[in-house]
Amino acid sequence: MLKIENLSTEVNGKKILKKVNLKIARGETHVLLGANASGKSTLLYTLMGFPEYTVVKGRIVYDSKDITRLSIEERAKLGMAAVYQNPPTINVRLSKLLDKIARKKVNLKGIESLLDREINLGYSGGERKLSEIIQVTSLDPEFIILDELDAGLDVENLERLSSVVKQEFADKSILLITHRGKALRFFRPDCAHVMLNGEIICSSTNWKRIWKTIEEDGYERCKTCQLHPAGS
């Protein structure tokens, strides 16, 4: 579904991602772990095609097509979507946006009050995530990036939203980006990766082991741990 080959990215002339390689098959869920400022969100915005994230080397292949030079909306139309951690406030009612973007009917029962409000204006953390998930669900995407889904949510809300995501995107490819790992037990990913200083330094299907190491010793330990070096 998604293949990232030797990808290096710059933002305002500063090199952020360095030779990133990642492969996510159709229907698989991968988790990208990493400390703050390790480059995880840069990978998200690069994958989604945001203009200020310049690919200086490598390529992104989506569904056998090189999308490295495609615009944001072209990627969205191919079926890529993201649930953002900090989406902007927009003076447009959520229902109005859904009218414009929806490719699929979404069950809106129980969220009617959200629909009449301007996007992200005065939303709680949970409402913000819910709005993101509703939008992305309506796009009927094939590949979804979830950026810090567990940020700003209590356990109950995280469990509820995770179960919505799992149900809506059961057969889709997912890249879950997180540094806390709270969402891991709800998603049980097929593969986990650790990013440090813009590089993926560790990849393994044994996500429990990776997360245990991080939980016990922090991301610093990943610098010296040689259990699952990326590319091995």
Place this chain on the structure above:
Amino acid sequence: MKDAKHANYTQLDHKVDIVGEQGVVILTSLQAYEQFAWCREYFSQQPQEGYFIWVKRSQPQPITTSIVMCSQYVTQNSLNLVVVDQDVQAEMINTCAAQRGNLYGKHIGHTKIVVKENARFKVKHVHSWGKDDTVNSNLELTLKRGSEVSYSQRCNHAPLKLTLENINYLDEYASLNYAATVLSEQGQIEMYDDTYLNGRKSNGISRVKMIARENTRLHAQSRMFANAAGTGHLDCMGLLLGDNSDIVAIPELINKNRDASLTHEASVGKISEEVLNYLRSRGLTEDEAIDLVVTGFLGEEENVVIDGVPVSSKTYM
């Protein structure tokens, strides 16, 4: 409800058609000037054209007025007077428009609205002009004790030159919610609104929204005067979309009473890249994303109810 009637004044160029209704007196301004001595004090001169509307009883249907330019080079000069009697509730929908583009018409409208004690009056004023027209719209609102007025005017098709001036006087316990929205491309727009809080516990809100596309000058000056212990708020927002355009937003608060409270907000800017990129990542093109944000900025166009039937503002126009 489809059989319900509504009072109406229509003026095409200078030709007038009036439909009366119980509890509302509708005449041309000249007829009123000649018929009712008391109303002469409201006219600065003997009017030649325009409407006189005297709402004596609450109206279940909105009163409608339409002043439309139909011929090339036509000049309209309307002096209008609306009086809403004490305790009456009514709604009015005003349309001022050019029937088509390239008329090079000139429209001048001077309207005085007097809302008497404890009356409730809601006005929607829709402008739609051709690119070559010149328009000067002047409004004076007088709110007597305890009255409530909501006045919203919207111009999504601004002419070459548009001046909107309004002045509002609020007595004790009177409440005004004034909103003006203008979208212009290649136009020169000037908007002035002054609100005087002359009675204690009066409350005035003025919201101005402007969108400048290409080659547009937009100037908005809103002033709130507190002569008594009332509350007032000014809101001035501009969205700069096009090149070679500018927006000037000047909110002014003039407080002459230490128990009054006045606030204001003003912002002028373009649509942020962050918002556009976000919307593009939802599959919208950049133009679609801009249109959506502009629509949101302008606010939803409420339906108007004519003869008991809800009609969108666009369809109504």
